Amino acid sequence: MMNSYIKIKTEIIKYVKACLLILVLLIFTTCQSDDDTPSPIVDPINGFWVSAEKGWIFEFTDGKDIFYNINTAGCSIQDDDFVPEEFFGLKLDLVSENELIASTDLSDSDVKFTRLPNQNPNCLPDQISATEDPQVNFDHFWNIFNDHYAFFETRNVDWSQYENLRDQVTAENLYDIVEELVLLLEDEHVGVTDEDKDIQIEPGEPKLLERLNANLSEDLIIENIDDYDALASQKVTTIVTKYLGGNYEIDDNGNILWGLINDDIGYINIVKMEGYGTNFSDELTALNAVLDTMMNDLKASGVSKLIIDIRFNDGGHDTAALNMVSRFMDQERISYFKKARLGNGFTENKSFSVGPRGDFQFTGDIILLTSPYSISAADLFALCMKDLPYVTIVGENTAGAFSTILTHVLPNGAEVGLSNEIYTDAQGEVFEVIGIGPEKEENRIPFLSTLDFQEEKDRGIERALELLSN
Numbered sequence: 001m002m003n004s005y006i007k008i009k010t011e012i013i014k015y016v017k018a019c020l021l022i023l024v025l026l027i028f029t030t031c032q033s034d035d036d037t038p039s040p041i042v043d044p045i046n047g048f049w050v051s052a053e054k055g056w057i058f059e060f061t062d063g064k065d066i067f068y069n070i071n072t073a074g075c076s077i078q079d080d081d082f083v084p085e086e087f088f089g090l091k092l093d094l095v096s097e098n099e100l101i102a103s104t105d106l107s108d109s110d111v112k113f114t115r116l117p118n119q120n121p122n123c124l125p126d127q128i129s130a131t132e133d134p135q136v137n138f139d140h141f142w143n144i145f146n147d148h149y150a151f152f153e154t155r156n157v158d159w160s161q162y163e164n165l166r167d168q169v170t171a172e173n174l175y176d177i178v179e180e181l182v183l184l185l186e187d188e189h190v191g192v193t194d195e196d197k198d199i200q201i202e203p204g205e206p207k208l209l210e211r212l213n214a215n216l217s218e219d220l221i222i223e224n225i226d227d228y229d230a231l232a233s234q235k236v237t238t239i240v241t242k243y244l245g246g247n248y249e250i251d252d253n254g255n256i257l258w259g260l261i262n263d264d265i266g267y268i269n270i271v272k273m274e275g276y277g278t279n280f281s282d283e284l285t286a287l288n289a290v291l292d293t294m295m296n297d298l299k300a301s302g303v304s305k306l307i308i309d310i311r312f313n314d315g316g317h318d319t320a321a322l323n324m325v326s327r328f329m330d331q332e333r334i335s336y337f338k339k340a341r342l343g344n345g346f347t348e349n350k351s352f353s354v355g356p357r358g359d360f361q362f363t364g365d366i367i368l369l370t371s372p373y374s375i376s377a378a379d380l381f382a383l384c385m386k387d388l389p390y391v392t393i394v395g396e397n398t399a400g401a402f403s404t405i406l407t408h409v410l411p412n413g414a415e416v417g418l419s420n421e422i423y424t425d426a427q428g429e430v431f432e433v434i435g436i437g438p439e440k441e442e443n444r445i446p447f448l449s450t451l452d453f454q455e456e457k458d459r460g461i462e463r464a465l466e467l468l469s470n
Contacts, residue, residue: 043060043062044094044097045060045092045094045100046060046061046062047059047060047115047116048115048116048118048119048120048123049100049113049114049115049116050070050113050114050116050120051102051111051112051113052342052343053111053340053341053342053347053420054111054148054340054406054420055069055070055071055144055147055148055406055408056068056069056070056078056111056113057069057070057075057116057120057123058082058084058100058113059119059123064080064081064082065081065082065083065084066079066080066081066082067079067080067082067087068120068123068128069144069408069409070120070122070123071140071143071144071146071147071148071408072143072146072147073129073136073139073140073142073143074122074127074128074129074136074139074140074411075120075122075123075127075128075129076128076129076130076140076408076409076410076411077128077130077409078407078408078409084102085280085281088104088106088107088280089104089105089106089279089280089281089283090102090103090104091103091104097115098114098115099112099113099114099115100112100113100114100115101113104280105280105281105283105284105319106280106283106284106317106318106319106320107317107318107319107404108318108319108322108338108352109338109350109352129411130411131411131412132171132411132412133411134169134170134171134173134174135166135167135169136411137174137410137411137412137414138165138166138169138174138177138178139166140408140410140411141178141192141410141416142159142162142163142165142166142181144408144416144418145159145418146159146160146163147341148341148406148408148418148420149185149341149418149419149420150340150341150346150403150419150420150421150422151185151187151419151422151432151433154430154432154433155184155185155186155187155433157184157185162181165177165181175192175194175197175199175201178192178201179192179201179203182201182203183203183206184203185203186203186204186206186207187203187204187401187418187419188202188203188204188205188207188208188375188376188399188401189204189376189401189403189405189417189418189419190203190204190417190418190419191203191405191415191416191417192414192415192416192417193414193415193417194412194413194414194415196413197414199414204399204401208372208373208399209222209223211372211396212228212372212373212447212448213448214446215446215448215449215450215451216231216448216449216450217450218450220448220450220453222448228373231448231453232312234453235312235448235452235453235458236257236269236312238452238456238457238458239267239269239309239458239461240257240259242456242457242458243261243267243458243461244259244260244261244267247259247260249293249294249297251276251290253275253276254271255270255271255272255274255275255276255290256268256269256270256271256290256291256294257269257271258294258297258298260301260303261307261461261465263302263303264303264304264305265303265305265306265307265465265468266298266301266303266305266306266307266362267306267307267309267461268294268298268306268307268308268309269309269312270308270309270310270313270324270378270381271312271313272313272314272315272316273313273315273316273317273318273320273321273324273376273377273378273381274315274316274317274320274377275316276290276320283317283320284319284320284323287320287323287324288323288357288358291323291324291327291358292358292359295327295358295359295360295361295362296359296360298360298362299360299362303364304364304365305364305365305366305367305468306362306364306365306366306367307366307367307369307461307464307465307468308328308366308367308368308369308385309369309460309461310368310369310370310371310374310378310381310382310398311369311370311371311373311374311395311447311460312371312373313373313374313375313377313378313381314373314375314376314378315375315376315377315378315379316376316377317377318377318380318404320377321377321378321380321381321384322335322352322354322380322384323357324381325354325381325384325385326354326355326356326357326358326361327356327357327358327360327361327362328361328362328363328366328385328388328391329354329355329356329357329361329363329388330356330361330363330388330390331355331356332353332354332355332356333353333354333355333387333388333426334351334352334353334426335352335353335354335383335384335387335425335426336351336352336380336383336384336423336424336425336426337349337350337351337352337423337424337425337426337428338350338352338421338422338423338424339421339422340420340421340422341420341421341422346422349424354384363390364390365390365392365468366385366388366390366391366392367391367392367393367394367464367467367468368382368385368386368391368392368393368394368395369393369394369395369460369461369464370382370393370394370395370396370397370398370435370436370437370438371395371396371398371447371448372396372397372398372399372435372447373399373447374398374399374435374436375398375399375401376399376401376402378398378399379398379399379400379401379402379423379431379435379436380402380423382398382435382436383402383423383425383431383436386425386436387425387426392438392443392467393436393437393438393439393443394438394443394445394460394463394464394467395437395438395443395444395445395447395460396437396444396445396446396447397434397435397436397437398431398435398436398437399435400431400432400433400434400435400436401419401432402419402421402422402423402431402432403419403420403421403422403423403432404421405417405418405419406418406419406420406421419432442463443463443467445459445460445463446459446460447460
């Protein structure tokens with residue numbers, strides 16, 4: 001009996017040891033498996049981010065990202081498959097858990113976003129406005145401007161009195177009423193575009209045509225963009241043949257033309273502040289390569305005086321304009337200030353400085369030629385150049401439309417653009433609407449005139465040559 005008991009006890013002990021071994025192996029294997037299989041990584045940028053000054057919300061997920069527009073009337077979607085890099089080369093920097101900075105090489109300032117703890121209630125899936133209802137679209141249109149537009153007082157428009165027009169809005173007259181309202185602003189940075197309905201409203205165009213036609217008559221009157229292009233082309237032909245003798249250089253994209261008027265005076269015509277690179281990321285690199293070539297040519301020529309012509313320039317990117325300005329700076333200077341509409345007030349008024357850039361900067365006597373067609377980034381170029389002690393402006397006032405265009409989308413998909421930023425010069429003076437122009441009346445020379453076309457000359461260049469010869 002004793003031997004049998006010992007034998008049974010021995011078998012029990014072996015069994016228990018075997019079970020314990022299996023248990024240890026199971027625990028080890030489970031732990032090993034957990035170590036080998038990483039937990040899903042949650043991108044810290046995921047979630048909802050809002051910029052109050054822009055009325056923008058970004059939603060980042062592991063799938064498609066969404067770009068929302070918000071205003072007092074509600075929420076709409078600007079892009080339901082948002083790729084930041086494709087939006088002017090936007091770059092995102094997560095500063096902290098609750099702060100995100102969006103920047104692009106093509107803008108002079110960054111946009112600050114703050115994290116929303118929960119999805120904006122106006123942007124819940126069942127709350128987003130995606131409708132053709134004309135009154136809903138009017139509500140959004142009116143509120144986008146009421147929330148973000150910066151120049152009602154400057155342009156003498158009482159926007160509040162038009163809110164009750166929504167009761168008169170129908171599918172047939174929506175864009176007629178919208179056009180009537182934006183025409184009041186006469187702002188070349190305001191526009192409404194509905195590609196599906198082939199509608200494009202540009203309220204700044206009538207005022208621009210009025211200014212361009214002020215010194216034209218009969219068959220030279222400009223009625224549309226094709227008419228302007230024909231006259232501008234004719235004027236450029238006169239410049240390169242009569243004043244440059246047919247000898248000039250031009251970049252591959254036809255954006256900057258330069259040459260010599262004589263042994264002592266150079267000429268630069270900057271047609272655009274954009275379109276130098278093949279994409280957003282190489283735009284400034286390509287631009288500065290062109291500027292390097294141009295400035296090297298200018299230095300090699302030995303000229304001591306220069307005419308810079310921005311009369312044909314319809315704008316582009318602010319930072320392109322600033323890169324151009326830097327080639328004519330003698331030292332770093334505060335060039336301008338800027339603030340954006342935010343609720344009933346504005347963001348902090350931020351200063352912007354421009355200093356010399358490149359191997360050579362031209363700081364001799366400069367005549368800057370300006371016109372009503374000098375708009376946006378060309379306005380900014382003139383704003384930065386006007387206070388340099390060696391620069392004199394000849395021509396007409398620029399367009400006076402400085403703000404980067406803020407874009408929003410209506411519930412029906414139409415795109416709205418508006419001005420939400422106020423630029424001032426280094427002394428705090430605002431040039432919105434009035435633009436930048438000559439200080440002296442004798443330097444006010446029409447950009448386009450019947451007399452110039454009849455005599456095949458350019459009185460702006462003629463006046464510049466007079467001043468540079470004294």
